[in-house]
Amino acid sequence: MVILAHISDPHVGSPHFVPNMLHRVIEEINELDPAAVICSGDLTTDGYRQEYQAWLSYAERIKAPLHTIPGNHDSRNVGYLHFEELVGARNWSVDVEGIRIVGVDSSEPDLNEGMVGRSHYTWIREQFAQPADLRIFVLHHHLIPIPGTGRERSTVMDAGDLLEVLVRSGVNVVLAGHKHVPYVWRLEDMYLTSAGTCSSLRVRGHTKPCYNVLEIDHGEVTIFRKFPFGERQQMARVAIATGTQMQREDEHLVQESAQAAPASAD
Numbered sequence: 001m002v003i004l005a006h007i008s009d010p011h012v013g014s015p016h017f018v019p020n021m022l023h024r025v026i027e028e029i030n031e032l033d034p035a036a037v038i039c040s041g042d043l044t045t046d047g048y049r050q051e052y053q054a055w056l057s058y059a060e061r062i063k064a065p066l067h068t069i070p071g072n073h074d075s076r077n078v079g080y081l082h083f084e085e086l087v088g089a090r091n092w093s094v095d096v097e098g099i100r101i102v103g104v105d106s107s108e109p110d111l112n113e114g115m116v117g118r119s120h121y122t123w124i125r126e127q128f129a130q131p132a133d134l135r136i137f138v139l140h141h142h143l144i145p146i147p148g149t150g151r152e153r154s155t156v157m158d159a160g161d162l163l164e165v166l167v168r169s170g171v172n173v174v175l176a177g178h179k180h181v182p183y184v185w186r187l188e189d190m191y192l193t194s195a196g197t198c199s200s201l202r203v204r205g206h207t208k209p210c211y212n213v214l215e216i217d218h219g220e221v222t223i224f225r226k227f228p229f230g231e232r233q234q235m236a237r238v239a240i241a242t243g244t245q246m247q248r249e250d251e252h253l254v255q256e257s258a259q260a261a262p263a264s265a266d
């Protein structure tokens with residue numbers, strides 16, 4: 001079995017960042033001993049160098065190989081330069097025990113909206129051209145709306161084009177963050193997975209900080225969300241070859257306010 005951990009949106013530097021939570025996440029992940037850890041951005045809050053340095057003081061304690069892309073917060077204040085100098089390339093591809101993982105920077109300087117851009121599509125297709133047991137694409141922004149996150153905004157501006165590139169490239173799983181809500185959507189035979197914030201209280205409604213764990217075994221992928229200090233819940237189980245969804249247990253996120261709606265004016 002191959003285990004991957006997916007963490008996102010630690011938001012070091014935010015007044016809502018909880019250091020003890022990140023310590024715990026790192027301890028839990030080191031105990032899990034995954035083949036790799038994927039971090040899908042928003043390491044910082046304003047992209048400042050000292051925030052990157054603070055993130056690295058945590059990240060260097062993760063024992064497994066760590067593969068990281070930037071989020072919209074990391075590209076604020078020209079923070080992408082610090083990302084390149086202190087963290088690494090903003091676009092990359094790696095092979096982890098037969099699994100092809102491709103990460104791209106979907107951030108645009110000082111914008112909350114995301115974009116990958118036409119100039120990257122050929123490169124993305126090429127990265128997925130070789131045979132692989134599983135193909136995983138990583139970006140910060142969500143490609144389709146996530147329930148329970150309020151008004152739809154800060155999307156990927158070229159989401160439609162990118163989704164077609166990914167489906168045609170045979171991508172099985174997309175890993176994203178940004179909305180701070182863990183979720184799984186199936187689109188064609190591709191599974192769009194988002195992770196919560198692993199270590200901040202920048203949460204929506206009653207959602208809690210968490211990270212995701214993927215177990216790949218016997219041609220199946222099982223996706224869990226794990227609450228630091230708390231339980232692990234299975235979100236989906238998927239047959240890789242056919243894309244068949246074996247199980248799906250998402251939290252019911254659409255909740256109406258307990259307060260009665262005001263009377264209509266008409």
Ligand SMILES: [Fe+2]
Pocket residue numbers: 009011042071073178179180
């Ligand atoms: Fe975030």
Ligand SMILES: [Fe+2]
Pocket residue numbers: 042071072073140177178179
């Ligand atoms: Fe974000």
